[in-house]
Amino acid sequence: MADQEEDFSLLPLSDRVTHKNWKVRKEGWEDTAKAFAATPDESDPVFKPFVLDSGLWKAAVTDSNVAAQQEGLNALCAFLKYGGTQACTRSRPMTVTPIVEKGLPSAKAAAKQSALEALLLYIEVEGRSDALLESLLQGLSNKQPKVVAATLGALTAIYHAYGVKIVEPKPSLKALPKVFSHADKNVRAEASNLAVELYRWLREAMKTLFWDDLKPVQQQDLEKLFEGVKSEPSPKQARLLRSQQEAAAAAPVGGEEEAAEEEAEEEAPVEAFDLAEPVDVLKKVPADFQEKMASAKWKDRKEALDALYEVANTERIQDGHYDDIIQVLAKSMKDANIAVVTTAANCVEVLAKGLRRSFAKYRGRIMAPILERLKEKKQTVADALGQALDAVFASTGLSECLEDILEFLKHKNPQVKAETLKFLIRCLKTTREAPSKPETKSIAEAATKLLTDSNEATRAGGAEVLGTLMKIMGERAMGPYLEGLDDIRKTKIKENCDAAQVKAKDKPKPVAPPPKAAPPAQKRAPTTKKVAPGLKAPVKRASTPQSEKSAVVSPQSKPAANKAVASKLGGLPKPGLTAPSAGLKKKIPGAGPPPSLASPRRNITSPSPLDEAPPPKLGRGLAGRPLGKPAAAPEPAVPSAPAGMTAAEREELESLRADRDRLHRLNEELRSEKAKLTSQIHELQNQNAQLIEDHTRDVLSIKAKETQLVRARSDAEAAESMVQRQGREMERLKRELSRNVREASPLTQEDQIYQDRNPNGVPHHSGMERHDSARSESREVGYQRARGYMGSPSEEKENGSLEVGAGKNPGVGRQLSGDTLAPGRGDDAGGAAGGGQGVDSYKRAAEVTSQLKARIEQMKAKQGLTRPGR
Template sequence: MAEQEEDFSSLPLPDRFQHKIWKVRKAAYEDAAKQFEVTPDEYDPAFKPFLQDPGLWKAAAADSNVAAQQDGIAALCAFLKFGGREGCTRTRSHTITPIIEKGLSSTRAATKASSLEAILLYVELDAAAPVIEEMLPAFSHKQPKVIAATIAAVTAIFHNYGCKTVDPKPVLKLLPKAFGHADKNVRAEATSLAVELYRWLREAMKPMFWGDLKPTQQTDMEVQFEKVKAEPMPKQERFLRSQQAAMSRAPAPGAEAEEEDEMEAEGVEVDVFDLAEPQDVVSKVAADFHEQLASTKWKERKEALEGLFAVLNVPRIKDGDFNEIVRGLAKCMKDANIAVVTQAAQCIEVLAKGLRKPFAKHRSVVMGPIMERLKEKKVSVSDALGLALDQVFLATSLTECLEDILEFLKHKNPAVKEGTMKFLIRCLKTTREAPIKTEVASISEAAKKLLSESQEVLRSGGAELLGTVMKIMGERAMGPYLEGLDEIRKTKIKEFFDIAEVKAKDKPKPKPAPVAAPKAAPAAATRKVVKKTTVKKPAPAPSIYAQEAPLAPQPTARSAPGSKLGSKPGGLKAPLKRVLPGPGGAASTASPARRPVARPETPEEEEAPPPPRLGAGRGLAGRSLAKAPAMGAPQSAPMSPPPSNSGMTAVERAELEELRMDKDRLLRQADDHRQERSRLNSEIQELKNQNAQLIEDHTRDVLSIKAKETQLVRARSDCEAAEAMCGQLRREMERLKRALTSAERVNGPSAGLPSPGREHNGDEAGIYRDTGMYGGGQERPGYGNARARMSYTSTLSEEKENSGDGLAGQYGRAKLSPELRNGRNSAASGSGGRNSPAPQSYSSRPIGRDPSTDSARDGGGQGVESWKRAAEVTSALKAKIEQMKARQGLSRP
């Protein structure tokens, strides 16, 4: 057996944890616990095998042998206690279920205690939520003893860590199921858990499970609750590792006590809102709510508000679109019926209570109308309005409400002024944030005005206001605001100050931290002495100078042969003059080259170890003068001062050196900050320049775009004008085509050439028919084309009149027929310019012909010449028409 035991002990711990012999496992558990206890920190290699294989602890917690299981769970506790947070997070999911099923319900007391301690350690090392989540499924276990043990463990968790650290909502949801269990032990543990939760939550826990209990169970629970009501508020007994680290950084015991008082006060204020789940109530509001609210019958308005109150009266409301509802409730504050006003105020109260912070955006809508309605004398109405205002304030803050409150303190109605004053007093008593100085000044001015009111209620209210503010800010801070008041009023204010109960306290600004103690001191006692000297005397240099000043005449010039001042009488006075006026120590401002230290040359000095060279903390020149006697002045050694005459101990020198190092470091940091600031300023200036350049580019682009738009508008107008001109030219071309067709029909071969005897008549018909009439006003016979020519020439006349061209008078000659213009000029030069056929062919004025001129034109040669000229005009006109067609892109018909 001895050989086997030696073999077993030589095995690694993970192998022994899984051995089939329970004694080997038990010994392994014991050895592991001892090994964990002697580890220096949580990063020791002893924890590594169990972190890599967390299943080892699952087998240890659920060991089949009860004796081995006891040691296994004890080893797990040691592993968690010394292994740190990583051991907790890696093994938690593997071990909690076996501990619940086989450890908490064990028949051995030591196993149950170790199991409960392991559960509490899991909570302490990380957080409670994952542990509670692993334990809640055991509430539905098939074995009643496991359920009872689990509920007892949950009760212990709440008892040790409290409801501020452990969220009670998941447990409260499953609590009614435990009350309905058939096993009496389960019901008894459920009662204990409910009582423990009541110690922390009070009445706030009831809405979560109270309705699921039977009346007899409610009665029994009320009896249990009555026993707890008289007890003081419980305090947290165990703390998380994170909380312990925060507490270790606490500055002073007084501050810790104050923090504990605040935590205790916060524990009292746990209410239903913190535990309830948000409910969506917007969808439950009646569809015809706004129609009923606008009804002319007050009963219908009241019924609509009652229905809304039933919907809104829940512990916690999910934020939604309440704008229309809030505006309707604010409008109801002006209702003539006080029952409607009261019900609307109750709706505002429950809505603000259920929303809390999200209601702050609706404050400005309802607060003014509610305070305006404070003029009602009926107590039920004023109480409902006051409760609504209180809930509105709890959803916001004093800073947000103060402006409206101070405005209504100036109201002409005394009832409104009184109700607003009482509301402000309640706000000051319930707020947790002390008002700032400007707010204190505004409140004090308004309260001092109330002190001079004619009604006693307002005067007392003003004194109570000042007393409450004094309770928050302190008597000294309120002194300047009470100047000018008589003693009677000050006495009244002092009475309210003594009885006022507030939750906010004006905390003074923290004082600047004293000079830090040296980090590297030889011993604890020495550190205490150094701290006293550095705190009480941050600049101990004057005391050092006081000790060195009497020693100034003792050294002579003999000790200075190695210095540059040795040849001068009284050569040591110059260094002493540099030392004495120097601020911050003997070598605080002098450079290392100017800090000589006169060291003694006695045998004792040679045997003693030299003082540490501390850079700027060594004497006047920063170097030793021990070699000076070897240069020819041995007789000066007995007259050198002893080492104790320096006036500074080694600790003080170390302190001084550390302060100098800190000073240098701070100077370097200041230089770095200045450089960083310069760099940032240059970057800012560069960004400003870039921004200005971008703005300039943007402006230039905008102007360019506007210029392009203007050009586009002009181009469009030019295009429209060109299109109009094209249309005119197109119409003109059509008319010319019709005129050409008519001319071809008249001058073509189908018409036949005129006979020699009628040559004059044909010429008149072909060329000069545009006059159309004889002098007597009758049309000449045989000239059927005269009407077409006259319409053509009249059309040209209309074009000249309608055109805006400055050359409209020459339109027919200049634009249509340059050849005709040349022919006309030649004809005019040949025949006097009056009887030429060309101008009469394109004239728009009807000219009456004289028979004498017609007869003068008759002649054979003259007629042939006129016929040729007409042919030339016709060909020129055809060429011009073809050119116009080519320009317009039209095809010849």
């Protein structure tokens, strides 16, 4: 058995952890965790097999043996801790779901704790939680109650460790109503714990997503649980991400407290706006909104604004084109009815709160009309307008609103001026960004002018503005603007400063490079003083400090100091400044300094060749000044001109500040120009969209007209063809009518005898009845047509079809025509007569025909006389 164990230990780790013996797997996972902990970094080769084959971790989490499963979870935690980001990303898709189903509901507390630690490590190393949270929420749909309860417990621990800033709370809040209605009491208890943990972070803002979906009893139970949490302070992140740990380790020791303060200031509570789903208000606006707003009755206008307020009064509004609505609301600020003005201000407030930053593009069109309407003295109207202004300011910022505010501070109406001052004070107290130097100057100058106003409220407002601004910028920054004020006003401003509560603090960057360079120079001062008379003085003169030489300043050294400063500012040395260095260099090898070196001008005549080397160094700044001063008096302390240097540096600093202010003003102008151009772009985009919509509508209308035209042409062609058919049918019926009328005329006895005989003179007794019936029918039809009894084309067609059928019958046609047809028609009778009788038959037929025509004319005349009487 010992040999087998020794053989197992020689196997690779990837083979041992997949062995069929659970003891071998357990020992393999133990050795794997130790190997991970002993690696120097995440690129060690021991990680490679487990990174490439992520299925090993799925087998570890789902191991059927509880002991092996526990060691596998421990090894997974070590793998995530030491393996880095790649280990997390490659293994997470294979392990999170098995951890939820097998690890978290484990019977052993150690295995359950290791499973939870693995989930926390995934978030810590990756720095994100969206994918893991999605897999966890799928566990809430599991059929086993213990899996659902364990998943809820893991979610509670995750939010407790990392908070809602790192782990998104929306998906969990949306899933709460479902688990609160679960049949298992343990699941409901864990859901209550999760709701309480989320309430610690979100407070009342969390209720916007799920509160209405709960039963009243569940709401009451949760309210009781929330009561114990309301008194607790705001929670903080209990566990840092890997990136946060690295940033904290890299931060300087002295800056940890400042970083913690900045983090505390920047951390703002989660609002309901951040959790709410955006609502498309434009689709819910009544269709007759514009029509009612154009009505002359104030009740119609107020009714339309009330309807708009109802649909816009929501936590979050979806961004869209609200230009028309904003234009109507701006126009309503000039309405004569104060109820309409108040309701319009309420609509502006809810739109600004619901759109937040998306409302900033409408600020320029709505803010000035609201400020102008502040002249209304009724307090309810002023309060509504003030709340609308506060909402507009919250959607933009102080820099965007300051121009309009300062403009209305000059208004001739004292009511407008006083209400604008109140609005400015509220802006200064709520803004999180300190105003810039030019903005501070503008506000201070405007408020200072108001201190001498005739209205007491305006004077008090000006003092409060200056006090609030002092609270933000500090007393030192506000000192220049308070010069010239009497002590009473300064005291009032100081009282307002002490009582003001602001959210912004001005944090100027300290300019400290010159002070940091001074201390090392003071430490080297004694050494340079001792070696100054020696041979090494020319080598070290560049590092000679000014602090040592400024100990004693003689009146004779002031001109030299002034010249030295001038050479520093000019950049090139003057000719007179090269003499002291030359005199000094001649003095160093000698026994003592000559008395002629007291004046720098007299040293110009020195012919020493050393004069040509120092000028480039002397003209570059601080190195040239100490050399000229020892030349005047080497024994006492060499005079210096730190005051002149400070003035020069101050002058240069002032010029840089002036340049900075000029650039800042230019930046502000460009920003305002950009805002105007952006507004114009939005307007042009809206116009373009409207034109495109109109063009599309016109194109569709044209296409519809073209379709109708094509159909009309098709109908016209069909009607034309029908008319042609009817014309041909009428022509044919006319011919039939004339034929029937001709056949319907009575025959003489001779014609009857002639018709009853065939061409050979044989009587036709067999076909006499059929010929008489056909003739009577034809006569009747002929009479009807002659009297005009044809009522409609359809009836004419029916009658015509019957008559034509009778006329086209070959037998009937021959009987109707009989022997009366002319020989030229080519009928059977004519043909037979012409062929059989020859010339005599032809003559006889011609006579009979002429007689028949005469009789027909007589019959027509007789029928014309007798037809009305029939």
